[in-house]
Amino acid sequence: MQSVKELVLRCLWLCTEAEAKPDHALAASDGLQAFAPAASDGLKAFALGLNKRLTDDDAGRSGNLVTSPLSVYAALALVAAGAREGTLDELLRVLGAPSLDFLAGHVRALGEHALADGSRTGGPRVSLACSVWHDVTMPLRPAYRATAAESYKAVARAVNFRQKPEEAREQINAWVAAATNDLIPSILSPDALSSLTVLVLANAIYFKGMWEKPFDKELTKDDKFHCLDGIAVDAPFVRGLGWHYIACHDGFKVLQLRYVQGHSSQGQPQPPPIYSMCVFLPDTRDGLWELTDKIASNPDFVRKHLPCGDVMVSDFRLPKFKVNFGMTMEGILQDMGLNEAFEPGKADLSDMAEDGTGKLALEKIIHRAIIEVNEEGTEAVAATVATVILCSSKTSDAPHVDFVADHPFGFFVIEEVSGATLFAGHVLDPTTN
The missing domain is CATH 3.30.497.10 (Antithrombin, subunit I, domain 2)
Incomplete structure (x- = not known):
């Protein structure tokens, strides 16, 4: 039986081994060549800069953000x-x-x-x-x-x-x-x-x-979500056993949930879009703002820290949420x-x-x-x-990890081929809209 430390080290090794070009994102990285890199980098830098300033703003820090x-x-x-x-x-x-x-x-x-x-x-x-x-x-x-x-x-x-x-x-x-x-x-x-x-x-x-692997509604149960002010609220969490794309990094984990991809049409000059939601979960309950600073430090931070492969998950909990x-x-x-x-x-x-x-x-x-x-x-x-x-004038012995998003986290909805960020934000309390 592996210790928790060994599991984390194993997960870190899986991620760093192929960090430069994740296997499950080969098509996406190749497809980036179809877009002007400077413009793509400009959009990514703008997206992260905007998200950082919004999280530093009183309105962004006072509640959920999208x-x-x-x-x-x-x-x-x-x-x-x-x-x-x-x-x-x-x-x-x-x-x-x-x-x-x-x-x-x-x-x-x-x-x-x-x-x-x-x-x-x-x-x-x-x-x-x-x-x-x-x-x-x-x-x-x-x-x-x-x-x-x-x-x-x-x-x-x-x-x-x-x-x-x-x-x-x-x-x-x-x-x-x-x-x-x-x-x-x-x-x-x-x-x-x-x-x-x-x-x-x-x-x-x-x-x-729609998720590639939708979650069973019968498994959704209320659990505690720990807010930044120390208060714990009851929130519905989706649960999923089995394999998930998760990366373990120093101080945080990244969950990538793929959406169902459309079929390629004949004669299509570009690879089809690949959409996913990426959840950046700090290890500590009060670590969101520090993690946000790290994400904003490099336009390629999100892409470089995406999972390299799927891992067996022992405890998977992600709160349902709606943010306006x-x-x-x-x-x-x-x-x-x-x-x-x-x-x-x-x-x-x-x-x-x-x-x-x-x-x-x-x-x-x-x-x-x-x-x-x-x-x-x-x-x-x-x-x-x-x-x-x-x-007018102016496997059974494969390493297992947990992903329990029971405290504030950030999220991005991205298109992987172009690197475009469609939506970004964070969840401080999934029970509030």
């Missing part, structure tokens, strides 16, 4: 498509892209390949949608309209922000509701649009995937280096629309995301809205 870095990234890329000079340079720097064409090409590739809907071939249902709403008195520049349509598949619609703001708000909310399967019925509150609003850029993402989170992100993005785009009179978004009497500037970045994890799989949605204002 965001879609990809949704925010795509919305800002749509803003960048209409920016010039220093404003454009700043956006490209924050998004980690060397040029506007490079950025547009990467987002287009993600939409066409990594985020292609796989529901018709038995895979996850995925959709990424963008839209541009402009005031009837301010037509979009033809070049911007063409870029938005070609690279971002964005629909452009004229509304009357100035005279009928409530009607415009209802139309945008209805679009978001339709794009998120009605899980986000509205994103713009009555005070979200000001008298100076002339443009709204919207983005929505929907994901629904929303906030305005101007302060977070300014901390990440995006400042000029929000400065009236200094921001240069003049490639976006015929501004006429004044300059355009970002006013608000509103983000909302929802994720639900249960025995069958995951359903998650997110929407990001950027409002723009007009500034």
